[in-house]
Structure formats: C-alpha cells, structure tokens
Amino acid sequence: MREKIVAGNWKMNTSIREGKQLVLDIIDRIGKLPSGVTLIVAPPFTHLCPVARLIGDRKTPGLAAQNCADKESGAFTGEVSASMLASVPCGYVILGHSERRAYYGETNEILLEKIKLVLASGLRPVFCVGEILEERESNMHFQVVSSQLREVLCQLEPAGFAQVIVAYEPVWAIGTGKTATSEQAQEMHAFIRSFLAETFGEQAESTPILYGGSCKPSNAADIFSQPDVDGGLIGGASLKADDFLAIAGSFA
Ligand code: PEP
Numbered sequence: 001m002r003e004k005i006v007a008g009n010w011k012m013n014t015s016i017r018e019g020k021q022l023v024l025d026i027i028d029r030i031g032k033l034p035s036g037v038t039l040i041v042a043p044p045f046t047h048l049c050p051v052a053r054l055i056g057d058r059k060t061p062g063l064a065a066q067n068c069a070d071k072e073s074g075a076f077t078g079e080v081s082a083s084m085l086a087s088v089p090c091g092y093v094i095l096g097h098s099e100r101r102a103y104y105g106e107t108n109e110i111l112l113e114k115i116k117l118v119l120a121s122g123l124r125p126v127f128c129v130g131e132i133l134e135e136r137e138s139n140m141h142f143q144v145v146s147s148q149l150r151e152v153l154c155q156l157e158p159a160g161f162a163q164v165i166v167a168y169e170p171v172w173a174i175g176t177g178k179t180a181t182s183e184q185a186q187e188m189h190a191f192i193r194s195f196l197a198e199t200f201g202e203q204a205e206s207t208p209i210l211y212g213g214s215c216k217p218s219n220a221a222d223i224f225s226q227p228d229v230d231g232g233l234i235g236g237a238s239l240k241a242d243d244f245l246a247i248a249g250s251f252a
Pocket residue numbers: 009169173174175176177212213214215233234235236237
C-alpha cells in the first residue's frame with residue numbers, strides 16, 4: 001500500500017496571520033479525512049516557525065518548505081539551508097517546482113545538490129517534474145520528464161531515493177484552470193514509475209507520485225482514482241481550508 005499524500009503549496013501568498021488561521025482551520029477539520037491520508041502544508045519561509053508551533057506534536061499536517069539553498073551554510077545572503085529547515089522543524093522540502101526552474105534558473109544540476117542536502121538533513125524532498133505546453137504538443141513530454149528524473153533522482157543512493165516523493169506537474173496545467181485528463185495523468189505517472197524502476201527496481205513501487213496542476217474538489221476524485229496517482233500537489237485550491245480538505249477527502 002503506497003502512502004496517500006495531499007500537499008498544499010501556498011507559494012508567495014498569505015500574511016503570517018492569514019497563514020496561521022488557514023492552518024488552524026485545517027487542523028480543526030482534519031478529523032474528517034479518510035484514514036491513511038497525509039496532509040502537508042508548504043507556507044512561505046517566514047511562516048514556518050509560527051505554523052510549526054500551531055501544528056505542535058501532530059503527525060498531520062506535515063510541514064514543508066517551498067525551496068532551500070544548494071549550499072550547506074556560509075556567505076550566501078538571503079538563502080535558507082536544508083539544515084535550518086530541519087531545525088524548525090520541517091519534514092519536507094518542495095524542490096524543482098516549475099516556477100523555480102523557469103524564474104530562478106534552477107537546473108537539474110542545482111537540484112541534485114539541493115536534494116542531497118535535503119536528504120542529508122533528514123528531510124523528505126517533494127521533487128517536481130513536468131513539461132511545458134510546447135513540449136507536450138511536440139510529443140517531447142516523456143523525454144523531458146525522463147531527463148529530469150535521470151539527472152536528479154537516478155543519481156541518488158537507494159536509501160535517499162526511498163525518502164523521495166515525486167510530483168508530476170504539467171506546467172501548462174499549473175494555475176491555468178486546465179487540468180490533465182485522468183488518462184494523461186495516469187499515463188505519465190505509470191511512465192515515471194517504470195522509468196524509476198529501471199534504476200531502483202521494486203523500490204519504485206513504493207514511491208508516492210502526486211499530480212499537480214489545477215487540481216480542485218471537482219476533479220480530484222477522478223484523478224486520484226488512477227492506480228499510479230497517489231495524491232496531489234495543490235496550489236491555488238490549498239489556500240482555502242474547505243477546498244484543500246475536500247481534495248484530501250477525494251480518495252475512494
Ligand atoms: C502548483 O503550483 O504546484 C500547482 C499545482 O498550482 P495550481 O494547483 O494552482 O495549478
């Protein structure tokens with residue numbers, strides 16, 4: 001049985017006060033979730049400590065950062081290291097989100113450094129892959145995703161890989177209201193799992209692979225019903241506790 005995970009990426013949204021209220025609303029209603037579903041919230045860096053205090057000893061929601069530095073420590077003004085995140089404490093770090101790749105020049109090479117530091121700090125990476133529209137339209141999507149996997153995840157030791165959560169996020173579906181069909185999601189998720197199995201064998205059977213891209217309460221059940229879809233990475237809809245929890249309640 002693979003883990004079921006629904007993670008909310010708040011991006012650069014909410015004040016600390018709003019973020020704390022959002023987490024309190026989630027905690028308030030979490031009891032109604034299907035058992036075995038892990039919720040994760042990923043607020044901005046500034047919110048991590050206050051949100052961690054609200055979460056306290058609870059197992060869920062887990063706490064994620066949206067990024068971390070590719071260096072361990074030192075003179076890197078404005079950066080936040082993986083070990084600092086571990087000291088919050090955070091449990092997870094989103095890495096390789098398409099916005100980081102597109103706007104901040106994060107390459108697979110940089111992401112490999114980041115993921116190693118995240119693993120060395122005892123945190124679990126949520127590693128994002130996905131193609132842009134032109135790549136899908138020119139039938140390059142499998143090639144693009146396989147390079148992202150080969151150049152980063154396939155370079156890890158099996159023990160590190162065991163901690164990884166993958167998020168397939170077709171870039172054309174992020175924040176656009178366009179969602180991949182459940183067939184498109186399943187096709188890519190199955191491809192990702194079999195590609196990872198070439199390096200990691202049976203271990204890939206246990207890797208959670210989340211779908212991201214305009215996932216909302218009205219389409220989550222259909223997408224989550226697919227055999228290789230183990231949950232979602234949710235952007236816009238994670239900013240409303242009701243929508244986020246409705247998505248998390250969509251597993252059959
Ligand atoms: C995301 O940015 O990870 C995402 C999936 O965003 P949205 O749900 O808003 O498309």
